[in-house]
Amino acid sequence: MSDDTIQILAKHISEKILKKPNRVIAPDAAIISSGLIDSFHLVDLAVFIEEKFNVRIDDSELTADTFDTLTQLAELIKERSH
Amino acid sequence: MTHVTETPERTALTMLFPRVEDDPVSYRRLALGAMGYARAYERSGIQPGEVVVLVLQHSLDLVYGFYGAILYGAIPSIMPFLTEKLLPERYQEEMRSLIAITGPAAMVTSPEFEGLVRGAVSAGDSVRAVILSNEAAPEMELVPALLGGLKRSPADIVLLQHSSGTTGLQKGVALSHQAVLNQLESYKRAIHLTEDDVLVSWLPLYHDMGLIAGFIMPILNRVPLVIMSPFDWVRAPYRLMQAVTKYRGTLTWLPNFAYNFCATKIRERDLEGVDLSSWRAVINCSEPMRWESHQLFAEKFSRYGLRPEALATCYAMAENVFAVTQGGIDGPVTVDEIDQKAFITRREAIPAAAPVETIKMLSAGRPVAQTKVQIVDEKTRHPLPERQIGEIALLSDCMLTGYYRRDDLTQKAFHKGWYLTGDLGYMVNGEVYVAGRKKDLIIVGGKNIYPQDLEMLANQVSGVHPGRAVAFGVFNADMGTEDVVIVAEADSEDPEERQKIADAIRLHVNRGSDVVLRDVQVVGPKWLIKTSSGKIARGANRDRYLKEFADA
Numbered sequence: 237m238s239d240d241t242i243q244i245l246a247k248h249i250s251e252k253i254l255k256k257p258n259r260v261i262a263p264d265a266a267i268i269s270s271g272l273i274d275s276f277h278l279v280d281l282a283v284f285i286e287e288k289f290n291v292r293i294d295d296s297e298l299t300a301d302t303f304d305t306l307t308q309l310a311e312l313i314k315e316r317s318h
Numbered sequence: 319m320t321h322v323t324e325t326p327e328r329t330a331l332t333m334l335f336p337r338v339e340d341d342p343v344s345y346r347r348l349a350l351g352a353m354g355y356a357r358a359y360e361r362s363g364i365q366p367g368e369v370v371v372l373v374l375q376h377s378l379d380l381v382y383g384f385y386g387a388i389l390y391g392a393i394p395s396i397m398p399f400l401t402e403k404l405l406p407e408r409y410q411e412e413m414r415s416l417i418a419i420t421g422p423a424a425m426v427t428s429p430e431f432e433g434l435v436r437g438a439v440s441a442g443d444s445v446r447a448v449i450l451s452n453e454a455a456p457e458m459e460l461v462p463a464l465l466g467g468l469k470r471s472p473a474d475i476v477l478l479q480h481s482s483g484t485t486g487l488q489k490g491v492a493l494s495h496q497a498v499l500n501q502l503e504s505y506k507r508a509i510h511l512t513e514d515d516v517l518v519s520w521l522p523l524y525h526d527m528g529l530i531a532g533f534i535m536p537i538l539n540r541v542p543l544v545i546m547s548p549f550d551w552v553r554a555p556y557r558l559m560q561a562v563t564k565y566r567g568t569l570t571w572l573p574n575f576a577y578n579f580c581a582t583k584i585r586e587r588d589l590e591g592v593d594l595s596s597w598r599a600v601i602n603c604s605e606p607m608r609w610e611s612h613q614l615f616a617e618k619f620s621r622y623g624l625r626p627e628a629l630a631t632c633y634a635m636a637e638n639v640f641a642v643t644q645g646g647i648d649g650p651v652t653v654d655e656i657d658q659k660a661f662i663t664r665r666e667a668i669p670a671a672a673p674v675e676t677i678k679m680l681s682a683g684r685p686v687a688q689t690k691v692q693i694v695d696e697k698t699r700h701p702l703p704e705r706q707i708g709e710i711a712l713l714s715d716c717m718l719t720g721y722y723r724r725d726d727l728t729q730k731a732f733h734k735g736w737y738l739t740g741d742l743g744y745m746v747n748g749e750v751y752v753a754g755r756k757k758d759l760i761i762v763g764g765k766n767i768y769p770q771d772l773e774m775l776a777n778q779v780s781g782v783h784p785g786r787a788v789a790f791g792v793f794n795a796d797m798g799t800e801d802v803v804i805v806a807e808a809d810s811e812d813p814e815e816r817q818k819i820a821d822a823i824r825l826h827v828n829r830g831s832d833v834v835l836r837d838v839q840v841v842g843p844k845w846l847i848k849t850s851s852g853k854i855a856r857g858a859n860r861d862r863y864l865k866e867f868a869d870a
Binding site: 254256268269270271272273274275276278279280283286295296298299300 | 336337402403549550552553554555575579583585763797821824825827828829834835836837
């Protein structure tokens, strides 16, 4: 389940946010603190996660402190889907 | 000051913070808070006419510290605050260069930032005091002895405006009392500002749009101000709509990207109960304005009471204090549909219609009172006829006194008394259309970014040929603003190694400038195009990039 989540998130980020479908994002690579995703797109990611997984991420949580890698993000989604 | 004595209990501003109850600040409380800072400036031996730099988060302390400086007669300059991503050491370096050029007598910050600020101050520089926000408790009453600001003469400098980044911080726009008052007078008339208005803003206070339109103008004119932090807004853009609803907001200024951002990133459920019918003007300003962005915004929010005629435009710059022109207040914004090919190849704006390819240009409106605009030839500086694209020049009663302590830059900026904006545009029927930029400046979400700052950072990355990196902006229609791209030369042919260098550039630029790069391309030696004088040609390299990589 977690691997699928990571795949879905990676696909969304590379295709829709970065517009580079061939770009590979490793599960443990930093995506916020590395400068890959900016604050304009964090909201985008939160909206996507809510639509896809029915998990709400509050706007106060949209920082590298809450999640910075796909593994951490998938973990957060898993915790909240119960 | 008359507002404090005549209407002491009237609300001057309400600062919104997430999950905190709204706390309106009256004119009396604002004055006493500002007096607290004036007292702190006096205690630290600051003299009227000296510069104080405010390194404070979006907070009441920033508001009090700023007005305290003005009342006291010191010259405030707000330094853009450190963001989550920017390296503190890098921020400190920027602060050092700001201090070296601006020569402030004091730095004002909060206790958490004391170490950072003290680290930027060194023996022998101009800074005599680091004032902490917890040392500036509000006074109990007005203290006439601390009101040195009232004795300043109209030609004296009242404030400095800096944009962020190394280059921006070395170029402080110095504005006189008279210039600011003249601008406010003209701009009030242009937008028919009255005490019945309510201004809602999320803009940063270091930027002219946030500082003048979104902060000084309403407070000096008894127009209630509702203000939130840009950091909170970007994570929760719906808060702007909720604030307009709650406070019956009538006026808001936004950079173009915010129209796209609000239209596409706000969930319907966050708009429950939202009513935007009180908005009489939503004014697009500070980056190229797009007809398509207005359409998107109107489509999304007309359901929530937004009147399409509320969408307005403005052309502004710190060098004119704020507004140069204003459109869309006395009637809808004029749309000029022009031939795209003539626009690109002949630099002419010729009216056209389908089947030819056209661009719908949004008029920025007419010059505000006491401001004249001319379109001049970039080289000869002779005025150009209507519909010909040239450099926008302006002459007004509210221009900058100069770039603070930068006579070299000041001299270059003027020609026979006219300020040369570096922006390109054309005029029709007395209305101004902004059509691009002469300089290589990149504007992302209203924020000015100097490519040379980013290139310097890219050049520091190992593997990049020193001096062989170029930064430029590429318009992103979905976002309604520019994307920033870097192309750098490296010896390595190995795609994996190149990807590593690209990632390192991305990280280093982000931590060094807070700019997120949309794309980084690492290319082989001799890829970059140079000018005859050996400089890297940003425009030509941008064109080459678009041909080779745009769809990659």
